[in-house]
Amino acid sequence: MSPNPSAAPVCKVRLCYAKRGKLRFTSHRDVARAFERALRRAGLPMAYSQGFHPHPKVSWVGAAPTGAASEAEYVEIALVEHLDPEMVRARIDAALPDGLAVLEGVVAGPGSLAERIDASAWRIEVRGVAGPRLRQAADLLLAAPELLVERVTKDGLRSLDARAAIVSLEVEDDSRVLPAPDQLGRCGILVAVVRQVSPAVRPDDVLSALGAVAGLPSSALVKAIRTAQGRLDDDGGLVDPLAADRASARTAAAGKALAQSDDGSHQLDVARYTG
Amino acid sequence: MAGTSVFEQLEPLLPRVSKPVQYVGGELNSTVKDWDTTVVRWALMYPDAYEVGLPNQGIMILYEVLNEHPDVLAERTYAVWPDLEALMREHGVPQFTVESHRPVGDFDLLGVSFATELGYTNLLTALDLAGIPLHAKQRTDDHPVVIAGGHAAFNPEPIADFIDAAVVGDGEEAVLEITAMVREWKAHGRPGGRPELLGRLSTIDGVYLPSCYDVSYLPDGRIAQVVRNAERAAQRVAKRTTMDLDEWPYPKQPLVPIAESVHERMSVEIFRGCTRGCRFCQAGMITRPVRERSIQGIGEMVERGLAASGFNEVGLLSLSSADHSEIREITKGLADQYEGTGTGLSLPSTRVDAFNIDLANEISRNGRRSGLTFAPEGGSERIRRVINKMVSEEDLIRTVSTAFGAGWRQVKLYFMCGLPTETDDDVLEIAHMAHRVIRAGREASGSKDIRCTISIGAFVPKPHTPFQWAAQEHPDIVDQRLSKLRAEINSDRKIGRNVGMRYHDGKPSLIEGLLSRGDRRVGRVIERVWRDGGRFDGWSEHFRYDRWVAACAAELVPQGVSLEWFTTRERGFEEVLPWDHVDSGLDRDWLWDDWQDALSGREQDDCRWTPCFDCGVCPSLGTDIQVGPSGRQLLPLSPVAANNGG
Numbered sequence: 049m050s051p052n053p054s055a056a057p058v059c060k061v062r063l064c065y066a067k068r069g070k071l072r073f074t075s076h077r078d079v080a081r082a083f084e085r086a087l088r089r090a091g092l093p094m095a096y097s098q099g100f101h102p103h104p105k106v107s108w109v110g111a112a113p114t115g116a117a118s119e120a121e122y123v124e125i126a127l128v129e130h131l132d133p134e135m136v137r138a139r140i141d142a143a144l145p146d147g148l149a150v151l152e153g154v155v156a157g158p159g160s161l162a163e164r165i166d167a168s169a170w171r172i173e174v175r176g177v178a179g180p181r182l183r184q185a186a187d188l189l190l191a192a193p194e195l196l197v198e199r200v201t202k203d204g205l206r207s208l209d210a211r212a213a214i215v216s217l218e219v220e221d222d223s224r225v226l227p228a229p230d231q232l233g234r235c236g237i238l239v240a241v242v243r244q245v246s247p248a249v250r251p252d253d254v255l256s257a258l259g260a261v262a263g264l265p266s267s268a269l270v271k272a273i274r275t276a277q278g279r280l281d282d283d284g285g286l287v288d289p290l291a292a293d294r295a296s297a298r299t300a301a302a303g304k305a306l307a308q309s310d311d312g313s314h315q316l317d318v319a320r321y322t323g
Numbered sequence: 324m325a326g327t328s329v330f331e332q333l334e335p336l337l338p339r340v341s342k343p344v345q346y347v348g349g350e351l352n353s354t355v356k357d358w359d360t361t362v363v364r365w366a367l368m369y370p371d372a373y374e375v376g377l378p379n380q381g382i383m384i385l386y387e388v389l390n391e392h393p394d395v396l397a398e399r400t401y402a403v404w405p406d407l408e409a410l411m412r413e414h415g416v417p418q419f420t421v422e423s424h425r426p427v428g429d430f431d432l433l434g435v436s437f438a439t440e441l442g443y444t445n446l447l448t449a450l451d452l453a454g455i456p457l458h459a460k461q462r463t464d465d466h467p468v469v470i471a472g473g474h475a476a477f478n479p480e481p482i483a484d485f486i487d488a489a490v491v492g493d494g495e496e497a498v499l500e501i502t503a504m505v506r507e508w509k510a511h512g513r514p515g516g517r518p519e520l521l522g523r524l525s526t527i528d529g530v531y532l533p534s535c536y537d538v539s540y541l542p543d544g545r546i547a548q549v550v551r552n553a554e555r556a557a558q559r560v561a562k563r564t565t566m567d568l569d570e571w572p573y574p575k576q577p578l579v580p581i582a583e584s585v586h587e588r589m590s591v592e593i594f595r596g597c598t599r600g601c602r603f604c605q606a607g608m609i610t611r612p613v614r615e616r617s618i619q620g621i622g623e624m625v626e627r628g629l630a631a632s633g634f635n636e637v638g639l640l641s642l643s644s645a646d647h648s649e650i651r652e653i654t655k656g657l658a659d660q661y662e663g664t665g666t667g668l669s670l671p672s673t674r675v676d677a678f679n680i681d682l683a684n685e686i687s688r689n690g691r692r693s694g695l696t697f698a699p700e701g702g703s704e705r706i707r708r709v710i711n712k713m714v715s716e717e718d719l720i721r722t723v724s725t726a727f728g729a730g731w732r733q734v735k736l737y738f739m740c741g742l743p744t745e746t747d748d749d750v751l752e753i754a755h756m757a758h759r760v761i762r763a764g765r766e767a768s769g770s771k772d773i774r775c776t777i778s779i780g781a782f783v784p785k786p787h788t789p790f791q792w793a794a795q796e797h798p799d800i801v802d803q804r805l806s807k808l809r810a811e812i813n814s815d816r817k818i819g820r821n822v823g824m825r826y827h828d829g830k831p832s833l834i835e836g837l838l839s840r841g842d843r844r845v846g847r848v849i850e851r852v853w854r855d856g857g858r859f860d861g862w863s864e865h866f867r868y869d870r871w872v873a874a875c876a877a878e879l880v881p882q883g884v885s886l887e888w889f890t891t892r893e894r895g896f897e898e899v900l901p902w903d904h905v906d907s908g909l910d911r912d913w914l915w916d917d918w919q920d921a922l923s924g925r926e927q928d929d930c931r932w933t934p935c936f937d938c939g940v941c942p943s944l945g946t947d948i949q950v951g952p953s954g955r956q957l958l959p960l961s962p963v964a965a966n967n968g969g
Contacts, residue, residue: 070330070347071581073337078344078581085351085579085633102665115338143633145351145581270338 057095057105057126060156061133062293063140067118071147072271076111079148083123086143092136095126109161110168110277113250118274119151120168122289124161133297157296164289165244167215169276172238172251177264182236183219185262190217197256199247206247210257213249215241215284241284244277326358329416330424336410344582345373346407348421351579352631354390354397355422361396362509363502365389366420366430366467368449370442371861373401373421377578378586380640381436381473384573385498395502398422398430402445403452405858405865411452418452427453431505433467434498435486437475440838441831441861443482446471447853450485457850459487459534464516468524470501476531477562477609478786478902481838483533484846487521491529491905492562492609493595495571500527525556529563532556536904538843544884546842546899561906562609564944568595569620577632588636588669589628593621593653597642598931598948600938601700602711602921603739605785607642609907611940613931614949618649618656625657629666636667645674645682646931648951654685675699675714680725694733694776695726702738702752708924709744711917716756720763723775727764733774734760740804741782741796741829744922750804753777754811757822776823777812779805781832785839787907789917791900794893795836798829830868834860836890837875842901845889847878910939 067074074082087094087104096102105126112118127136137153144150174182189195195211220237242249251272258264278286337343358364367386369376376382382399389397398420403411411417417426427433427449435446450457455466462469471479471489479489490497501524508520515522525532535556539547551558565571577589594615597607616624625637637657639647647653650670657668668686675697683695699714701707707714723734738753757775764773781801784790805826813819837845851874852860859865875886894900896915903911913936917927930936931950941947 070349071344073343073347074581075342075344077583081583081587082581087633088635089630089633096665115343145349145579147349 055093055095055128057128059127059130060124061127061131061136061153062122062124062156062161062290063137063150064152064290065121065123065144065148065150067112067116067121067148069117069147071145072112072117073115074147075114076108079111079121080106080108082145082148083140086140086148087125089143090139092125092131092139093127093129095128107161109165110244112274113248116251116272116274120274120276122161122165122277124156152290154290154293155297155300157293159292161289164279164287164292165277167241167243167278167280167286168274169286170238170240170242170251170254171273171275172240172254173271174236174238174255174264175270177236179219179236181262181264182238182258185258185264186217186219186238188261189214189257192261195257195260197253197260199250199253199256201247208247208249208253210249210253213243213245214254215243215280217241217254241280241286243280325429326364326423326425328424329419329426332414332416333411333419333424336407336414336416339410340407341404342374342582345401346403346419346421347581348424349581350377350421351633352576353399353422353578354386356390356396358396358423358425360394362394363396363432363505364430365395365397365432365434365498365502366400366425366427367397368400368402368427368433368435368446370402370435370437370445370449372404372859373580373582374584376401377580377582377584378590379436379438380574380590380592381438381494383578384571385434385436385494386578387573387575388495388571389498389502392499392502394506398425400427400449402442402448402859408448408452408858417454418449428455428467430467431509432501433469434490435469435471435473437471437473439861440475440481440835441866442475443485443838443849444853444857444860446482446485447850448858458484462487462517464513466517468505468517468520470530474606474609475839477605477905477907478839478841479531479533479905480538480843480901481841481845481849483843484850487532487534488524489531489533490563491531491560491907493565494563495565495573497527497529497563501530522553522555525553528557529560531560531905533843538901540883542883544882544888546901548899549904559904559906561943562908564612564614564908564946565595566614566944566946566949568592568614568616572616572620572624575624575627575631577628577634579632579634586638587634588638589625589632589634590638590640591621591624591628592616592640593644593647593650594641594950596948598646598929599643600711600917600927600929600936602709602789602917602927603700603742603782603785604642605788608788608909610642611908611938612944612946612948615647615649615951617951618653621653622656622660629661635665636669637661638669638671640671643674644670645679648931650682651685654682658685658688671696675719675722680722680729683726683731684729694735695723695731696735696737697722698737699756700737700739701742701749702754702756703749705924706742706745706749706752708926709921710739710742711921711927713926713929716759719756720759723760724763724767727767727773730768732768732770732772733776734764735776735778736760738777738779739782740779740808740826741801741832743784743790743793745796745804747804747807750808751811753779754808754814754822757812758815758818761818761821771821774821774823776825779808779824779826781827781829783832783836783839786900786902787905787909787914789914789921791840791914792894792896792898792918795833795890796829797891798833801829801832827863831860831863831866833886833890834866834868834871837871837886840901841889844879844882844884848874851878906943908940908943910937913938 094104107124109122133153137150141150194209218239369379400420468487471486476489535553541547596610596613700712760775784793
């Protein structure tokens with residue numbers, strides 16, 4: 049009826065979630081707190097850490113910066129019972145506030161999630177700059193051997209090479225004309241694949257780099273969405289980090305068909321858990 | 324078009340400000356409604372930063388009470404930090420609500436809850452950003468009716484220029500009556516415009532309109548008289564009191580912010596009012612009589628609130644929670660019910676006795692025993708008699724010994740400095756008390772690794788208390804006494820190193836004193852400070868004493884009064900006090916007698932356990948104190964389907 053803090057985790061579920069709309073202004077801490085509360089409201093049999101203040105076992109992999117939206121964030125949770133990952137996904141999704149959505153859940157296979165992610169794909173809307181001008185700037189940046197930009201971090205002003213982290217940088221052909229009230233009008237769209245290095249090169253660092261090579265207005269209005277994360281393959285594409293787990297889950301499913309009735313009783317318990 | 328979101332204009336500014344998440348709303352259990360399908364629209368403001376304002380229970384209760392009516396819309400707005408304020412001015416973005424980012428100026432009513440007077444400058448920022456004229460008399464039919472509430476509204480005179488009305492006392496019923504009146508006025512085609520609406524509002528019990536009263540002054544600066552100028556308004560405006568808390572189990576759906584806030588827990592108000600009679604405590608005086616929520620009502624609120632919020636801590640709130648007549652059953656029942664769920668209980672409490680330790684042990688039985696807090700408030704036995712805080716040092720030492728013996732490792736003690744009749748010796752007694760606590764604690768725990776933190780605030784005399792006539796101590800004296808105290812604590816290094824001392828300097832308290840006991844002439848000071856850049860005066864990094872002193876010199880001295888006149892001057896019985904026409908239910912003669920008793924160090928019993936001492940509240944409300952025990956069960960232990968929690 050209640051989570052047993054001493055129970056050992058028997059099942060890990062990896063979740064892909066999105067951060068959308070107004071909630072792009074959440075920090076990672078905000079998201080983590082909202083998630084922890086959603087887990088309690090969802091009444092899932094979470095595995096807890098030991099100690100005076102047990103916390104549900106939740107492992108985060110990276111996190112989109114404050115201000116950036118994402119369709120591809122990843123987190124892993126540990127449960128003390130075997131549960132259908134789709135049911136887990138739906139329950140957490142329902143308990144999260146609007147703007148945070150859980151897109152997929154899979155049972156974790158072998159290997160860690162973190163080692164399956166080393167780059168991000170970004171879609172960056174740059175308002176006030178038309179497509180052709182943006183393309184020109186992107187070409188200049190790609191041609192540069194390195195491009196140092198500065199960013200204020202907690203440790204002070206840091207300099208980082210934005211060019212080195214960029215795998216590819218394209219501009220979408222059709223620049224939309226937005227009905228913007230401030231008449232900024234034109235909008236160019238960058239599609240970038242960026243390596244996850246330390247310190248991180250973020251979408252606004254890419255913009256700073258473009259500004260430095262091509263004199264784009266530094267205050268250009270920018271909306272960035274992370275569209276994918278994964279391991280870079282040889283063609284500069286990204287391998288879906290959950291693909292391997294999906295494959296191993298399919299293999300396992302066949303072997304466990306006989307255990308169905310047992311799983312059913314577990315689910316009944318969960319449905320009555322009071323949290 | 325009215326009610327249209329300004330988020331498009333706001334969004335580009337957000338990446339340029341700190342913690343933008345506080346401006347985007349999206350809280351769990353917040354309400355988003357259509358503008359067009361609602362008739363009466365309230366913007367509710369807590370005039371401080373989002374992280375402080377969001378957990379405020381008053382706003383949360385009214386928000387839910389109002390939104391339960393299909394034709395009523397209530398949205399929330401908070402003070403924006405100066406970084407966003409500057410950008411909003413630059414780009415013409417108005418003060419907005421966080422749910423739907425609607426301009427505050429488009430609403431019918433703007434309700435502002437003042438827990439502290441230091442939020443007054445933030446009111447002016449919000450009005451100005453909303454495009455609402457600062458002065459009520461310059462507002463037209465196009466502007467919201469601006470209504471103040473909260474404890475500070477028991478003396479709304481310093482902000483009389485800026486508000487159209489104040490609600491005195493509990494707001495649950497008053498906001499619904501105001502809503503009904505606005506609804507009817509709009510349904511009839513707004514007869515008589517704004518003046519008629521305000522006139523009608525003045526007929527509601529507990530609603531005070533400053534414009535219905537004229538104040539005149541004597542040559543020496545004191546108030547000559549306060550004269551009612553409108554027939555419909557009451558001679559004295561009596562406070563509202565919500566009698567049966569079980570009929571008002573709010574918040575049912577606590578707001579859960581995505582941003583971090585100062586209270587990350589679910590709060591249940593277990594009773595309202597207080598019988599202790601501490602003479603410095605405005606909250607304890609103006610919220611009489613005691614009204615307990617039943618044990619069953621508390622259990623239901625906790626169960627529903629936890630399921631709706633996902634919080635893992637429950638705070639049992641009141642002015643003195645350990646005084647609830649069934650507190651033992653409540654804490655034991657909740658601790659039993661939520662055992663093993665990782666749900667913590669907290670009980671803000673000021674009682675200094677062994678019973679309190681029992682409760683604390685119960686509450687912490689599944690967690691760590693870190694710190695306990697007690698509030699002796701005064702260092703010497705004598706000063707504690709003056710303030711009517713009936714705690715003996717022997718009791719305190721016995722209590723902390725029990726606590727240290729039960730595994731607690733830290734004790735926090737709250738005190739005030741600058742109390743009426745206080746001398747240096749009274750304050751130095753705090754050091755001796757702290758030393759005795761450490762010695763007793765070492766003995767009881769067998770450990771040297773224990774801690775006593777003393778936290779000291781400067782005393783501010785408040786309206787509607789026996790100390791409303793008292794002279795506030797000058798901050799220089801307060802600061803001197805506190806530095807002597809620090810030296811005294813450290814005079815014995817072996818013990819002093821286990822004693823921590825936390826205090827703020829006395830200057831913000833003097834300004835709080837001005838705003839608490841000021842009259843209408845203080846409005847000009849507030850406005851000047853705000854025009855000079857005064858914002859967030861409750862935050863030490865924003866508060867500037869010199870700005871207030873300069874504004875007082877410029878605005879008060881030409882009117883024949885001064886900062887000192889309003890603060891460090893003792894008042895006499897005959898003097899008309901600015902808030903005398905606001906009726907808190909307390910008998911003025913009783914308050915004066917209690918003030919005289921204080922000066923001669925005579926204590927007053929607690930009316931919860933001893934006979935009535937005639938403060939006047941119960942007869943004026945036609946009631947009695949409302950305490951248990953009810954003999955009812957907390958809750959039957961019943962499993963709840965998890966999908967009910969969603």
